Amino acid sequence: MGSPSPADQVSRRAQVLAGHLRGLQTSTEPSLSPSPCLQYSPPELASPPPDFNLSDMRKLMDGHNLQDRDWLFGLMIQSKLFNPRVAGGRVFVSPDYSQSMEQQREMTMKRIHYLLDCGVFQEWLTGRGPEVEMRKFALHEVIGMYDHSLAVKLGVHYFLWGGAIQFFGTKRHHDKWLRDTENYVIKGCFAMTELGHGSNVRGIETVTTYDSKTGEFVINSPCESAQKYWIGGAANHATHTIVFSQLNINGKSEGVHAFIAQIRDTDGNICPNVRVADCGHKIGLNGVDNGRIWFDNVRIPRENLLNSVADVSPDGQYLSAIKDPDQRFAAFLAPLTSGRVTIASSAVYSSKMSLAIAIRYSLTRRAFSLTPNQPEVLLLDYPSHQRRLLPLLAKTYAMSFAANYLKMIYVKRTPESNKTIHVVSSAFKAILTWHNMRTLQECREACGGQGLKTENRIGHMKGEYDVQSTFEGDNNVLMQQVSKALLAEYIAVQKRNRPFKGLGLEHLNKSCPDVPSQLTSSTLRSSQFQTDIFCLRERDLLIRFAAEISQLQAQGLSREYALLQSYQLAEDLGRAFSDRAILQTFLDAEAAVSSGPLKVNIGNFLL
Numbered sequence: 001m002g003s004p005s006p007a008d009q010v011s012r013r014a015q016v017l018a019g020h021l022r023g024l025q026t027s028t029e030p031s032l033s034p035s036p037c038l039q040y041s042p043p044e045l046a047s048p049p050p051d052f053n054l055s056d057m058r059k060l061m062d063g064h065n066l067q068d069r070d071w072l073f074g075l076m077i078q079s080k081l082f083n084p085r086v087a088g089g090r091v092f093v094s095p096d097y098s099q100s101m102e103q104q105r106e107m108t109m110k111r112i113h114y115l116l117d118c119g120v121f122q123e124w125l126t127g128r129g130p131e132v133e134m135r136k137f138a139l140h141e142v143i144g145m146y147d148h149s150l151a152v153k154l155g156v157h158y159f160l161w162g163g164a165i166q167f168f169g170t171k172r173h174h175d176k177w178l179r180d181t182e183n184y185v186i187k188g189c190f191a192m193t194e195l196g197h198g199s200n201v202r203g204i205e206t207v208t209t210y211d212s213k214t215g216e217f218v219i220n221s222p223c224e225s226a227q228k229y230w231i232g233g234a235a236n237h238a239t240h241t242i243v244f245s246q247l248n249i250n251g252k253s254e255g256v257h258a259f260i261a262q263i264r265d266t267d268g269n270i271c272p273n274v275r276v277a278d279c280g281h282k283i284g285l286n287g288v289d290n291g292r293i294w295f296d297n298v299r300i301p302r303e304n305l306l307n308s309v310a311d312v313s314p315d316g317q318y319l320s321a322i323k324d325p326d327q328r329f330a331a332f333l334a335p336l337t338s339g340r341v342t343i344a345s346s347a348v349y350s351s352k353m354s355l356a357i358a359i360r361y362s363l364t365r366r367a368f369s370l371t372p373n374q375p376e377v378l379l380l381d382y383p384s385h386q387r388r389l390l391p392l393l394a395k396t397y398a399m400s401f402a403a404n405y406l407k408m409i410y411v412k413r414t415p416e417s418n419k420t421i422h423v424v425s426s427a428f429k430a431i432l433t434w435h436n437m438r439t440l441q442e443c444r445e446a447c448g449g450q451g452l453k454t455e456n457r458i459g460h461m462k463g464e465y466d467v468q469s470t471f472e473g474d475n476n477v478l479m480q481q482v483s484k485a486l487l488a489e490y491i492a493v494q495k496r497n498r499p500f501k502g503l504g505l506e507h508l509n510k511s512c513p514d515v516p517s518q519l520t521s522s523t524l525r526s527s528q529f530q531t532d533i534f535c536l537r538e539r540d541l542l543i544r545f546a547a548e549i550s551q552l553q554a555q556g557l558s559r560e561y562a563l564l565q566s567y568q569l570a571e572d573l574g575r576a577f578s579d580r581a582i583l584q585t586f587l588d589a590e591a592a593v594s595s596g597p598l599k600v601n602i603g604n605f606l607l
């Protein structure tokens with residue numbers, strides 16, 4: 001048979017189109033009748049209700065400020081700025097990520113002003129005490145569930161800029177800056193990182209000198225690698241910044257200090273001797289305007305040195321109660337702790353969202369029949385699919401308790417607990433954010449192609465949350481600090497012949513736990529056994545790490561070089577410490593639940 005001529009083809013196509021049009025105009029019957037395969041019922045309707053009380057479970061997982069969270073969700077769904085959409089009788093909100101970078105940044109600002117007008121940020125900086133801080137954490141978590149950019153933009157302003165003023169500043173700074181910061185009259189950023197130095201903050205090259213004739217500090221970026229880089233808020237909106245800089249007094253470098261500098265006037269014009277550039281489009285967080293800043297001998301008043309750690313007198317004398325430069329530097333990094341607490345917690349909410357989406361999908365999506373003419377199998381009925389998602393779900397429960405614990409010890413901090421908080425927040429920030437990225441990837445794949453659709457969130461969240469493993473302390477660098485701190489504690493205990501106290505290392509004061517020779521299923525599942533083996537692993541790694549360092553030092557290596565060589569043990573130790581600490585938070589949370597279905601459910605995840 002010959003192929004139809006072009007004229008025949010055109011005529012045939014015209015007939016088909018005419019048929020469609022006639023059908024649209026005249027037919028009363030729908031051309032497509034719904035077929036059963038297109039029907040969808042949400043998993044909560046298709047599955048029996050849970051045997052535990054849902055609101056009790058939520059109370060346990062969110063842990064605090066439930067009403068405040070609901071109030072904020074309510075504010076969001078009421079405003080068009082948050083793009084509310086009704087589906088299945090429920091209101092969903094989500095940013096429009098197809099907007100350009102510039103539009104996303106402007107939307108972030110509009111949303112901030114709306115939340116500001118609603119009183120969301122009240123007391124975020126002027127309030128005091130654990131309750132105020134827990135409320136702030138809860139509201140910030142809700143904001144992050146809506147949009148990571150919005151949370152990060154606010155985090156930079158309230159937690160980093162505001163936190164630096166609270167922690168490094170003294171009364172004069174608190175009186176002058178905190179209320180205006182809380183009310184977003186001034187917009188702050190936090191310029192620590194430079195092009196040449198990120199993790200190594202002590203190596204930054206910005207230099208500040210003091211001019212006693214005018215009573216001013218002079219901030220300078222002496223070379224290209226000294227430009228401040230990645231500074232959230234700097235590209236478009238920030239009016240002021242905390243500048244981290246080497247302080248040079250009378251020719252002597254006193255190390256890194258923090259200053260306040262204005263970079264824009266109230267009309268948004270860049271201040272004299274300041275240059276700003278945009279960091280451009282990123283793989284995520286495009287609602288945040290990250291920028292670069294150069295200071296060309298910018299003059300600021302002497303009072304703009306944040307002087308809780310060290311000061312310079314009007315005649316140019318350097319004054320600090322902390323004589324040890326290492327300790328002084330450590331004091332300057334304190335505000336990063338609150339940032340790490342919020343990052344750890346927000347990573348858990350990201351994991352929860354992605355698991356909720358992927359598990360709900362796996363309860364409705366079917367693929368392949370095992371026998372002909374039988375319904376296809378639900379994804380979650382495949383053991384392999386369960387194996388992919390449910391251990392991540394169990395871990396996310398554990399990490400949720402860990403994040404709640406971290407927030408609690410942070411808001412109840414005392415000078416004595418600061419070291420523990422530093423170590424635990426570093427460890428949890430790294431482990432929880434790594435867990436989140438792993439969870440996002442698995443959930444994305446578990447949703448197949450749908451996981452790639454921006455509207456379905458998971459694939460997009462990978463780009464949004466990836467940065468959490470890098471900013472406010474690169475995860476690998478943080479984990480090194482954790483193992484170093486454990487080693488220092490171990491050496492101090494050996495030297496002073498005193499018991500371990502703090503960091504959860506008290507188990508090393510007891511003799512080594514026995515591993516039963518008969519490992520039955522019930523033994524393996526007992527919390528005592530699990531605690532014992534986690535402690536055993538930590539103990540073993542700590543002792544081996546200390547022994548290896550000491551051996552390398554005995555061979556003539558410096559302590560720092562020995563630490564580099566022992567990186568594998570250090571890494572394993574950091575993880576063992578974190579796993580043991582996280583398991584403990586899970587056991588404590590489960591122990592606090594009274595008997596009933598909720599406790600049984602939580603127990604299932606634990607064991």
Ligand SMILES: Cc1cc2nc3c(=O)[nH]c(=O)nc-3n(C[C@H](O)[C@H](O)[C@H](O)COP(=O)(O)OP(=O)(O)OC[C@H]3O[C@@H](n4cnc5c(N)ncnc54)[C@H](O)[C@@H]3O)c2cc1C
Binds near residue numbers: 190192193467473476
């Ligand atoms: C989106 C975004 C927003 C940001 N916002 C801000 C902000 O508002 N203000 C601000 O000051 N900064 C900000 N930063 C900067 C951020 O804090 C830094 O990127 C971070 O500290 C890491 O520094 P770096 O990028 O120079 O990486 P590097 O420090 O160069 O690290 C690169 C790699 O080397 C590894 N590495 C580094 N040191 C060691 C070591 N001793 N041993 C073994 N491995 C090592 C790290 O693990 C990492 O994998 C932001 C960054 C991004 C991407």
